[in-house]
Amino acid sequence: METFFQLLLSGIAQGCVYGLVAIGFVLIYKATEMVNFAQGDIMMLGAFITITLINHLHWNYFLAVVIAIGVMGLFGLALERLLLRRMIGESPFAVLMVTIGIGFVMRSVAGMIWGHNPRSIVTPYTDQSFQFGAVVLPIADVVVIVATVVLCSLTFLFFRYTRFGIAMQATSQNQLAANYVGISVKRVVAASWALAAAIATIAGILLLPLKSAYPEVGLILGIKAFAAAIVGGFGSLPGAMIGGLVIGLAEVFTKFWVDAEVGFSVSETSVYILLLIMLIVRPSGLFASLQKKKV
Amino acid sequence: MAEPLLKVQNIETYYGLIAGIRGVSLEVQDGSIVAMLGANGAGKTTVLKTICGAMNPEKGSVRFRGQDITGRDPDRITRLGIAHVPEGREVFPFLTTEDNLKMGAFTRNRSAVKTELDRIFEHFPELKEHRKLAAGYLSGGQQQMLAIGRALMLRPKLMLLDEPSLGLSPILVHAISEILTTINQVEGVTVLLVEQNAQMALEIAHFGYILDNGRVVMEDSSTRLTQTTDVQEFYLGKKASGARAKRRWKQRKTWR
Ligand SMILES: Nc1ncnc2c1ncn2[C@@H]1O[C@H](COP(=O)(O)OP(=O)(O)O)[C@@H](O)[C@H]1O
Ligand SMILES: [Mg+2]
Numbered sequence: 001m002e003t004f005f006q007l008l009l010s011g012i013a014q015g016c017v018y019g020l021v022a023i024g025f026v027l028i029y030k031a032t033e034m035v036n037f038a039q040g041d042i043m044m045l046g047a048f049i050t051i052t053l054i055n056h057l058h059w060n061y062f063l064a065v066v067i068a069i070g071v072m073g074l075f076g077l078a079l080e081r082l083l084l085r086r087m088i089g090e091s092p093f094a095v096l097m098v099t100i101g102i103g104f105v106m107r108s109v110a111g112m113i114w115g116h117n118p119r120s121i122v123t124p125y126t127d128q129s130f131q132f133g134a135v136v137l138p139i140a141d142v143v144v145i146v147a148t149v150v151l152c153s154l155t156f157l158f159f160r161y162t163r164f165g166i167a168m169q170a171t172s173q174n175q176l177a178a179n180y181v182g183i184s185v186k187r188v189v190a191a192s193w194a195l196a197a198a199i200a201t202i203a204g205i206l207l208l209p210l211k212s213a214y215p216e217v218g219l220i221l222g223i224k225a226f227a228a229a230i231v232g233g234f235g236s237l238p239g240a241m242i243g244g245l246v247i248g249l250a251e252v253f254t255k256f257w258v259d260a261e262v263g264f265s266v267s268e269t270s271v272y273i274l275l276l277i278m279l280i281v282r283p284s285g286l287f288a289s290l291q292k293k294k295v
Numbered sequence: 296m297a298e299p300l301l302k303v304q305n306i307e308t309y310y311g312l313i314a315g316i317r318g319v320s321l322e323v324q325d326g327s328i329v330a331m332l333g334a335n336g337a338g339k340t341t342v343l344k345t346i347c348g349a350m351n352p353e354k355g356s357v358r359f360r361g362q363d364i365t366g367r368d369p370d371r372i373t374r375l376g377i378a379h380v381p382e383g384r385e386v387f388p389f390l391t392t393e394d395n396l397k398m399g400a401f402t403r404n405r406s407a408v409k410t411e412l413d414r415i416f417e418h419f420p421e422l423k424e425h426r427k428l429a430a431g432y433l434s435g436g437q438q439q440m441l442a443i444g445r446a447l448m449l450r451p452k453l454m455l456l457d458e459p460s461l462g463l464s465p466i467l468v469h470a471i472s473e474i475l476t477t478i479n480q481v482e483g484v485t486v487l488l489v490e491q492n493a494q495m496a497l498e499i500a501h502f503g504y505i506l507d508n509g510r511v512v513m514e515d516s517s518t519r520l521t522q523t524t525d526v527q528e529f530y531l532g533k534k535a536s537g538a539r540a541k542r543r544w545k546q547r548k549t550w551r
Contacts, residue, residue: 163401170387170398177385179349181445182373182402 040222
């Protein structure tokens with residue numbers, strides 16, 4: 001029973017990270033109909049910047065976190081401005097190749113700068129845990145979950161109540177009409193990239209105490225987050241979050257229950273099996289958004 | 296004479312290689328209602344899209360209040376006070392009626408929104424009833440009202456309307472023509488109205504243009520257009536001698 005709770009917590013924490021990266025996929029997709037396959041690598045870069053600020057420049061943890069999020073938000077803006085904006089009107093396949101290419105470049109540059117050894121940071125809460133009777137709950141997991149809940153609430157409030165948030169929704173529902181009422185679609189797209197990159201960075205920072213960072217960490221995690229977005233319907237932010245939780249829990253529980261039984265790692269593949277089942281059984285995702293895009 | 300509020304000079308706009316319009320010029324005087332008529336595919340929508348910046352013309356220019364606005368981004372043109380009620384309504388289906396309207400004032404000062412909302416709800420009481428309902432659930436007529444209301448939230452100087460009466464019952468068509476007259480006379484909004492319903496359009500317009508095959512083939516005051524035989528035959532359905540009518544129209548076009 002204790003193990004179950006620990007697994008549950010760790011699955012949810014893992015799922016939160018997938019969900020946050022998945023939200024980035026969906027944000028960019030809703031604004032531009034592009035799928036950004038460098039989303040996981042943006043998370044990786046954000047994590048490495050945080051590591052550098054804390055381990056090498058000895059900044060305060062919270063200051064480092066805030067600055068890393070800001071820098072990566074600007075990085076998202078720059079990617080859009082310098083590369084993706086030029087791809088408007090190109091075929092989805094070409095756009096896909098560009099984002100895959102961006103991911104490759106980011107991984108190799110990260111390898112050159114930070115090397116290939118896994119790195120991590122010491123956070124104010126590293127190695128601390130709650131204890132409820134026999135159940136030991138690592139604070140790192142709890143922090144991930146609490147931070148994710150806060151972040152999702154803020155995102156919800158932003159989209160529901162702020163003028164620019166509503167304008168972003170409007171743009172994804174009908175770009176032409178958004179143009180006609182005077183919303184600058186360029187700005188909405190830029191904001192989506194900045195937001196997606198900032199949220200991916202937060203995911204990376206939250207992941208650091210759980211897993212260490214290395215240049216390829218974003219590739220693998222990005223694929224899982226992509227699966228999460230698909231499970232969630234690829235058009236819905238809450239769907240992406242729930243998709244993340246489904247994937248995180250499936251992974252953690254198969255690792256514990258199945259891997260030990262069969263003697264090899266099924267858990268790594270469980271994500272892909274889940275994704276395949278999803279694509280066959282409910283291709284539009286668990287929370288298929290009712291929305292039909294206007295061209 | 297003072298420059299008209301809107302002056303379109305010889306615009307040519309293409310969809311890839313296909314010409315949507317092949318040289319259209321028109322003028323809209325401040326404070327007037329101008330109708331643009333024409334059959335399906337004549338190029339009416341393309342003219343409006345070129346004026347509001349959604350499409351860039353290959354040739355020609357668009358001037359608004361004496362300023363050259365050719366090829367500017369649509370959001371910037373909206374900021375100058377040109378509102379567009381597009382063909383097919385184009386509401387934001389998942390936003391509430393109220394949020395749809397608020398988006399109409401996106402470019403304006405926040406403090407203006409509340410008063411404007413009240414003003415729109417006065418024009419369209421039905422929208423007030425459904426203010427919390429997602430716009431996708433409104434009826435066609437209500438969506439058209441919403442699209443017009445959303446455009447009015449801008450307090451536009453010039454309003455472009457693309458076939459607002461399409462698919463609506465005669466009662467609703469009448470309601471729309473009344474609203475357009477009111478906003479024109481009471482609020483001083485200048486209107487460029489695209490219609491296939493020539494009857495309604497010429498009734499409320501001061502001046503009219505007739506488009507065919509991407510060109511202006513006739514322009515005159517709406518009183519005189521209404522009396523023209525061709526217009527009566529083709530747009531007002533006064534006579535139904537199909538073959539002969541077609542010949543006459545062709546003649547007219549060849550000597551132009
Ligand atoms: N998206 C498009 N792609 C290609 N051609 C188009 C497109 N839209 C309109 N056209 C062409 O441009 C011409 C003018 O169309 P349009 O402005 O929509 O006419 P109207 O609004 O008067 O019905 C038509 O001949 C039409 O075939
Ligand atoms: Mg049309």
